[in-house]
Amino acid sequence: MTSKRSLVRRTAAVAASAAAALVLAACGGNGDSSAGHDGHSKESPSASASASQGQQNAADVAFAKGMIPHHRQAVEMADLAPSRAGSAEVKALAEQIKKAQDPEIKTLSGWLTSWGEEVPAEGAMDHSEHGMSGMMTAEDMDKLKDSSGKAFDTAFMEMMIKHHEGAVSMAETEKADGSYEPAKKMADAIITSQTAEITQMNELLGKN
Numbered sequence: 001m002t003s004k005r006s007l008v009r010r011t012a013a014v015a016a017s018a019a020a021a022l023v024l025a026a027c028g029g030n031g032d033s034s035a036g037h038d039g040h041s042k043e044s045p046s047a048s049a050s051a052s053q054g055q056q057n058a059a060d061v062a063f064a065k066g067m068i069p070h071h072r073q074a075v076e077m078a079d080l081a082p083s084r085a086g087s088a089e090v091k092a093l094a095e096q097i098k099k100a101q102d103p104e105i106k107t108l109s110g111w112l113t114s115w116g117e118e119v120p121a122e123g124a125m126d127h128s129e130h131g132m133s134g135m136m137t138a139e140d141m142d143k144l145k146d147s148s149g150k151a152f153d154t155a156f157m158e159m160m161i162k163h164h165e166g167a168v169s170m171a172e173t174e175k176a177d178g179s180y181e182p183a184k185k186m187a188d189a190i191i192t193s194q195t196a197e198i199t200q201m202n203e204l205l206g207k208n
Helices: 002-053 058-084 088-114 138-145 149-177 181-207
Strands: none
Touching: 058 088, 058 138, 058 149, 058 181, 088 149, 088 181, 138 149, 149 181
16 A cells, blocks of 8 residues: 555656646746847846845836937926016025036937837927826916916916926825836925925915
């Protein structure tokens, strides 16, 4: 009885080993044929970097693709301030917004490129990004361009508050759903800085 049991066990073990060997062989074969040695050596540095920072997911890609045109519009709005704003505080705020968001656009674009994703084209926001959280319409932008002095200051801050609220909402989604650590850190920084700027703009509007 005992020898019969051990024979059954041995047979099962042999069968299991054979199955494992087949699985390993199949995996190894697929890996070699799809990557090849050249492909592997080229991809391994970025792959290891991604592994240490967390692999990007669909939420990270959506965050980068959405935040680039969103930031571009904020920079476009800020660029109007030096020649149109009446208040030194609004001019300083616009400069602060531009200094923060220009480098973030470059970083986000770099991530998309490294992930093999398309970077949104300049000017694409007019149509493809219509309805995105906090984005200004073409009419809003024309109104801002046509104003100056105190009227510009008020319109700029009211629009930028709405714009910032949209960015904060997008950043909160990234923090909740993203997996790429640098993107989540950027989202955290956006929430902190833009929430502070919203408070500052609300205070300035209260003085008008």
